[in-house]
Amino acid sequence: MDEDNIQDDIRIYTERRWLRFSSGSYFPVYVxxxxxxxxxLIYFTIGLFKVFPCGPDTRQxxxxxxxxxxxxxxxxxxxxAKARCEEKLSQLxxxxxxxxxxxIQTRTRNDRYWMGLTDxxxxxxxxxxxxxxxNTGFMHWKPGEPNNDGHGEDCAHVWGNGEWNDVYCTYFCYYICEKPLPIRIKGHHNRALSVP
Structure with missing residues (x-):
């Protein structure tokens, strides 16, 4: 008989818990x-685009x-350098x-970097x-530059303290690519397009 009483107590306890849950006492907690x-999830997604505004696949x-x-x-x-930037859907x-x-000057740290300027x-x-x-745009040439220096210096780079210098185009140095901020497409949260 004690077993019957225990089983009845378990059944009653289970029914009460189910009634409590189904009557909505736990429902607001789950909601x-x-x-x-x-x-x-929304906060993380927004934060990801703030951390990587150029797109999650473009950390560099x-x-x-x-x-x-x-x-x-x-x-x-x-x-x-020009071709490598174009491969990245960008330009020098x-x-x-x-x-x-x-x-650019603070980021290049006195190294030489190609920019998209040539004659x-x-x-x-x-x-x-x-x-x-x-001719009407911004310029920041080093004093005396561009000077061609008799060597076919037809391409410009940032060097020294950020000033511009012309040098022969076959010279090897780092380069800077740029592109507009990607546009997010609704419904394609992982895709971004750049404006041409």
Whole structure:
């Protein structure tokens, strides 16, 4: 008989717990837990794009004022650097203003880095790779540069304390690529497109 009483007590206890759960006493707790997990997931996703604004697959890119910049770890000639930037769906950097110049200057740490400026097509006629107007745009040449120096110095790089210098295009140095901040496409949370 004691076994029957124990089984009845277990059955009654189980029924009461089920009634309590089904009547909604635990339901709000589960809803709050689910909402908390959802908020954590959203916060993590937003945080990921703040940490990697150039996209989660571009950790080596640095964000500055609406653009993404890649500072190479390997050296290349100017043409190789241009091609490598294009492979990354970007271009050699075009320096448009003092703020961008200062960002690049502090980031390059006195090493030499190619930028997207050349007079290869016509000596003395400097052109940016994106077609920006060189003559009315920002400039930061080292005093006495560009000078061509009789060696066919047709490509520009940032060097020394951030000043620009012209040098022969087959010289090997680091390079800087730039691209616009990617646009997120609704429904494709892992894909990002760059604006051409």
């Amino acid at each position: 709050l837990l689910a909402a908390s997990y959802l908020l954590i 890119w640095e964000y500055f004022y609406g653009k993404c910049y890649y500072f190479s770890l390997e050296t290349a000639s100017w043409m190789q 950097v075009v320096i448009n203003n003092t703020a961008e110049q200062n960002f 290869r097509d016509r000596e003395g006629t400097w052109r940016w790779v994106d077609g920006s107007d060189y």
